[in-house]
Amino acid sequence: DAMVIQNPRYQVTQFGKPVTLSCSQTLNHNVMYWYQQKSSQAPKLLFHYYDKDFNNEADTPDNFQSRRPNTSFCFLDIRSPGLGDAAMYLCATSSAPGGPRYTQYFGPGTRLTVL
């Protein structure tokens, strides 16, 4: 089945130690998104790629970076995780950034714990 895969499902890191979260998709979608979801809150969009074009949300901290080496993979890099970065990180894809084909499909998420 075509799907969005996130690895690992659970990640533990130390304060200040860089961490990378991975997302892959078999949907062949052009757009990939990263969201941060803190406990009992709505997902918050960090940034997205439309093909190779990177689109950062205005309030996304510089501590968060992303890479998309090819259509299938997208990575979220947190350069120096703080305690406030502990959250569920959700990857999503869509075939277009808007318009009638616009629906986002989500992966299962990676829960990040910062010690």
Add this chain to the structure above:
Amino acid sequence: AQSVTQLDSQVPVFEEAPVELRCNYSSSVSVYLFWYVQYPNQGLQLLLKYLSGSTLVKGINGFEAEFNKSQTSFHLRKPSVHISDTAEYFCAVSERNNDMRFGAGTRLTVKP
């Protein structure tokens, strides 16, 4: 820019009772509307969506929603809930060619 308000943060109901989860949106242009469900420690799963056409939209797991343009609402309904419907439900809105914005979520708890 669009925004979404989910009027109830928590909705407790008994098994086999009907349920309605309320969602209102704010936008000055045409919108697309979505409902997602999130089970504990999992990602979001699309329940249903309204893009155009019929205002009554049927989704998975027996859920349906009705788009009401005059009231700017997109309420989610199910005539008879099961224990397995216990989850967090998110309403989301997207203006044409804009990113999606989520509501704060409604926690549905189904009690035996």
